[in-house]
Amino acid sequence: xxxxxxxxxxxxxxxxxxxxxxxxxxxxxxxxxxxxxxxxxxxxxxxxxxxxxxxxxxxxxxxxxxxxxxxxxxxxxxxxxxxxxxxxxxxxxxxxxxxxxxxxxxxxxxxxxxxxxxxxxxxxxxxxxxxxxxxxxxxxxxxxxxxxxxxxxxxxxxxxxxxxxxxxxxxxxxxxxxxxxxxxxxxxxxxxxxxxxxxxxxxxxxxxxxxxxxxxxxxxxxxxxxxxxxxxxxxxxxxxxxxxxxxxxxxxxxxxxxxxxxxxxxxxxxxxxxxxxxxxxxxxxxxxxxxxxxxxxxxxxxxxxxxxxxxxxxxxxxxxxxxxxxxxxxxxxxxxxxxxxxxxxxxxxxxxxxxxxxxxxxxxxxxxxxxxxx
Amino acid sequence: xxxxxxxxxxxxxxxxxxxxxxxxxxxxxxxxxxxxxxxxxxxxxxxxxxxxxxxxxxxxxxxxxxxxxxxxxxxxxxxxxxxxxxxxxxxxxxxxxxxxxxxxxxxxxxxxxxxxxxxxxxxxxxxxxxxxxxxxxxxxxxxxxxxxxxxxxxxxxxxxxxxxxxxxxxxxxxxxxxxxxxxxxxxxxxxxxxxxxxxxxxxxxxxxxxxxxxxxxxxxxxxxxxxxxxxxxxxxxxxxxxxxxxxxxxxxxxxxxxxxxxxxxxxxxxxxxxxxxxxxxxxxxxxxxxxxxxxxxxxxxxxxxxxxxxxxxxxxxxxxxxxxxxxxxxxxxxxxxxxxxxxxxxxxxxxxxxxxxxxxxxxxxxxxxxxxxxxxxxxxxxxxxxxxxxxxxxxxxxxxxxxxxxxxxxxxxxxxxxxxxxxxxxxxxxxxxxxxxxxxxxxxxxxxxxxxxxxxxxxxxxxxxxxxxxxxxxxxxxxxxxxxxxxxxxxxxxxxxxxxxxxxxxxxxxxxxxxxxxxx
Numbered sequence: 001x002x003x004x005x006x007x008x009x010x011x012x013x014x015x016x017x018x019x020x021x022x023x024x025x026x027x028x029x030x031x032x033x034x035x036x037x038x039x040x041x042x043x044x045x046x047x048x049x050x051x052x053x054x055x056x057x058x059x060x061x062x063x064x065x066x067x068x069x070x071x072x073x074x075x076x077x078x079x080x081x082x083x084x085x086x087x088x089x090x091x092x093x094x095x096x097x098x099x100x101x102x103x104x105x106x107x108x109x110x111x112x113x114x115x116x117x118x119x120x121x122x123x124x125x126x127x128x129x130x131x132x133x134x135x136x137x138x139x140x141x142x143x144x145x146x147x148x149x150x151x152x153x154x155x156x157x158x159x160x161x162x163x164x165x166x167x168x169x170x171x172x173x174x175x176x177x178x179x180x181x182x183x184x185x186x187x188x189x190x191x192x193x194x195x196x197x198x199x200x201x202x203x204x205x206x207x208x209x210x211x212x213x214x215x216x217x218x219x220x221x222x223x224x225x226x227x228x229x230x231x232x233x234x235x236x237x238x239x240x241x242x243x244x245x246x247x248x249x250x251x252x253x254x255x256x257x258x259x260x261x262x263x264x265x266x267x268x269x270x271x272x273x274x275x276x277x278x279x280x281x282x283x284x285x286x287x288x289x290x291x292x293x294x295x296x297x298x299x300x301x302x303x304x305x306x307x308x309x310x311x312x313x314x315x316x317x318x319x320x321x322x323x324x325x326x327x328x329x330x331x332x333x334x335x336x337x338x339x340x341x342x343x344x345x346x347x348x349x350x351x352x353x354x355x356x357x358x359x360x361x362x363x364x365x366x367x368x369x370x371x372x373x374x
Numbered sequence: 375x376x377x378x379x380x381x382x383x384x385x386x387x388x389x390x391x392x393x394x395x396x397x398x399x400x401x402x403x404x405x406x407x408x409x410x411x412x413x414x415x416x417x418x419x420x421x422x423x424x425x426x427x428x429x430x431x432x433x434x435x436x437x438x439x440x441x442x443x444x445x446x447x448x449x450x451x452x453x454x455x456x457x458x459x460x461x462x463x464x465x466x467x468x469x470x471x472x473x474x475x476x477x478x479x480x481x482x483x484x485x486x487x488x489x490x491x492x493x494x495x496x497x498x499x500x501x502x503x504x505x506x507x508x509x510x511x512x513x514x515x516x517x518x519x520x521x522x523x524x525x526x527x528x529x530x531x532x533x534x535x536x537x538x539x540x541x542x543x544x545x546x547x548x549x550x551x552x553x554x555x556x557x558x559x560x561x562x563x564x565x566x567x568x569x570x571x572x573x574x575x576x577x578x579x580x581x582x583x584x585x586x587x588x589x590x591x592x593x594x595x596x597x598x599x600x601x602x603x604x605x606x607x608x609x610x611x612x613x614x615x616x617x618x619x620x621x622x623x624x625x626x627x628x629x630x631x632x633x634x635x636x637x638x639x640x641x642x643x644x645x646x647x648x649x650x651x652x653x654x655x656x657x658x659x660x661x662x663x664x665x666x667x668x669x670x671x672x673x674x675x676x677x678x679x680x681x682x683x684x685x686x687x688x689x690x691x692x693x694x695x696x697x698x699x700x701x702x703x704x705x706x707x708x709x710x711x712x713x714x715x716x717x718x719x720x721x722x723x724x725x726x727x728x729x730x731x732x733x734x735x736x737x738x739x740x741x742x743x744x745x746x747x748x749x750x751x752x753x754x755x756x757x758x759x760x761x762x763x764x765x766x767x768x769x770x771x772x773x774x775x776x777x778x779x780x781x782x783x784x785x786x787x788x789x790x791x792x793x794x795x796x797x798x799x800x801x802x803x804x805x806x807x808x809x810x811x812x813x814x815x816x817x818x819x820x821x822x823x824x825x826x827x828x829x830x831x832x833x834x835x836x837x838x839x840x841x842x843x844x845x846x847x848x849x850x851x852x853x854x855x856x857x858x859x860x861x862x863x864x865x866x867x868x869x870x871x872x873x874x875x876x877x878x879x880x881x882x883x884x885x886x887x888x889x890x891x892x893x894x
């Protein structure tokens with residue numbers, strides 16, 4: 001920023017200039033453009049690997065969902081991603097960076113599992129509601145630790161929430177290897193199977209699709225109302241956009257942190273209930289294949305908007321299923337799925353930049369000083 | 375001046391367009407050697423862009439630049455400096471943790487020895503009557519002294535043209551007078567000066583010629599010594615300068631905002647501690663707080679608004695109730711409204727719509743029921759604000775950042791006033807606002823006072839304070855001067871006080887003189 005130190009050079013300069021009025025239409029279309037570009041990359045990639053590009057795309061994007069069962073699997077995978085991402089979005093909108101949803105999911109599942117394994121509740125109609133409440137509270141309790149440390153000691157919630165993920169995983173391991181191990185489980189590290197009353201009902205016979213997706217749809221609606229139509233949601237958005245404006249208006253920063261962390265914790269805890277009481281029916285060390293982390297990507301791909309997140313969750317889920325399907329049917333390496341996810345994110349961010357900025361290439365003398373910005 | 379000497383700088387048909395606006399459109403301008411040439415115009419008239427073109431920061435789209443008769447392409451500020459052009463920006467670019475000599479040495483080519491630089495600084499400083507200690511750290515200098523460092527930095531080169539962008543906006547009247555003496559001396563030595571300002575009195579007192587810009591075009595040229603300020607204002611804004619209507623004070627209202635022995639330590643390294651600040655603001659009056667920025671205004675405003683709370687609850691009383699420990703929300707509930715200096719990012723969120731920005735502080739106007747937003751109420755309030763305060767914008771859905779500074783300020787002022795506050799605090803209410811909007815805003819403050827609100831205005835512009843205030847007080851180094859009725863004081867007295875030198879404040883003055891020329 002030193003003004004009297006301008007160094008001139010003659011170069012070709014590529015610069016990004018902000019567009020005066022970014023096109024609204026392009027803002028909505030850019031995710032589609034990104035998907036199209038990802039597919040184009042797929043075609044090139046398949047061809048380079050010596051596979052039929054069309055067959056590859058089919059294996060990736062069509063085959064996983066060309067049956068009722070396929071669609072059910074898509075929804076089962078999209079559901080936890082979506083619900084967690086919505087909870088996280090409430091925090092992210094307020095600049096509260098909860099990275100520990102994975103741990104909150106695990107603790108939510110443990111809390112729900114504890115309810116499910118109470119002999120007194122084995123036949124009760126209250127079991128499932130109690131599990132849902134316990135799961136949400138468990139996730140919130142785990143998220144409350146970084147929230148409290150942040151508001152009390154200004155500890156960084158990114159680090160604390162992330163590290164608590166490992167604590168949660170070790171807690172789960174301790175329980176399923178120790179006190180909660182299934183006596184009839186041939187020493188496998190797993191809890192006993194939940195009783196029928198503790199299982200989320202199946203929605204479509206013959207598939208694994210269970211009522212956890214209804215929880216997720218409810219979360220989409222609640223998240224939308226909260227972020228777009230409620231005053232606390234507005235306060236959260238203001239805090240995220242400008243801390244000075246929030247202080248000026250008298251909005252509490254502590255409340256933003258608490259609301260953001262607890263929303264993420266509750267959503268992750270509910271996702272944990274969905275896994276334990278939906279698809280698994282017991283507690284396992286490998287409860288979640290990293291949903292809590294992938295949901296962070298889903299939240300941003302969905303632009304921190306509940307409806308966008310719903311689509312992003314479906315898309316991310318499809319990429320997972322497509323990766324598996326392509327591995328099985330075409331012998332593509334497992335890395336291909338990860339590559340597709342990376343490419344999609346890259347193209348999304350790239351198109352976003354181009355919606356808001358335009359590229360200017362010019363040959364001109366320029367200067368290292370920045371005083372023109374004054 | 376006949377025969378006309380060769381102009382030092384000549385601009386021919388300069389044009390520069392930005393994506394949304396044509397900043398300069400066919401501008402012709404010439405500056406003679408030894409001439410002080412004023413560039414006069416409102417905010418957004420294109421003055422700054424033109425100067426950046428001359429200084430090589432910005433390249434024109436078309437047009438020609440002649441330097442001492444020869445066409446030249448000003449490739450960069452370094453190139454401009456080689457030719458002998460220096461520029462002092464409105465916002466200084468000095469490293470606060472370095473000494474004056476170190477700051478100046480950084481601007482020089484090669485690696486000059488600091489002792490040598492210090493000697494040269496002292497020699498030039500003496501010649502032009504700008505006392506400054508080369509070994510002092512910049513953070514210990516007053517704003518006026520920092521400006522001298524900026525000018526000295528230009529003068530160490532062989533200077534032929536000095537560009538000054540609104541230099542007096544940060545100075546006391548006395549410091550401005552000292553600066554004028556320096557500039558006259560420089561001009562007498564043959565240096566040309568391009569002087570950017572919208573203050574007509576200054577230009578009349580200082581400049582030999584004036585070129586007037588409006589909306590990117592030259593709308594007039596004159597000899598400011600001959601022309602009346604009213605005539606120059608007409609050239610500048612295209613119509614007669616409107617004035618405020620000010621009725622005499624309605625008498626003694628009840629105390630609405632009181633500070634009693636308010637002290638507060640700075641929150642930033644180069645902030646100012648507030649020391650024993652006391653005042654009483656009454657219903658139906660405008661109390662003005664004058665002072666050079668950086669003398670505790672930010673700290674005082676944060677303490678009064680509740681953005682920073684105090685340990686001592688009784689240090690601030692709002693409508694008779696102690697509220698030192700109350701936060702900003704609680705004080706707003708008690709009837710306090712506040713228009714801060716920073717519009718974007720504090721008073722308004724740049725990327726949010728005007729409707730969402732109305733919600734920021736006016737949410738108590740029935741906009742929220744059971745925690746949910748009532749968009750019709752929000753929309754109606756926003757429209758009312760836009761209409762009543764003449765906000766030029768694309769409607770309630772327009773983003774705050776799409777408004778000009780003046781229009782956004784009218785919107786913010788409207789948002790706060792429409793909440794019918796018991797106390798309104800306004801910081802720099804017309805800073806960076808065009809002349810027409812400034813008059814509108816000042817009139818709105820006067821109307822509010824006439825309606826019985828207690829109004830506190832913190833401003834660096836003395837003319838503004840004298841125009842609207844009933845009583846005046848000065849803040850310097852975190853302390854308040856005695857209060858004076860505006861009718862019983864004058865610019866000279868307040869200007870002296872701005873350097874901390876008021877009658878019963880002998881202990882405040884420190885050895886280092888904080889203002890202009892009378893240090894030794």
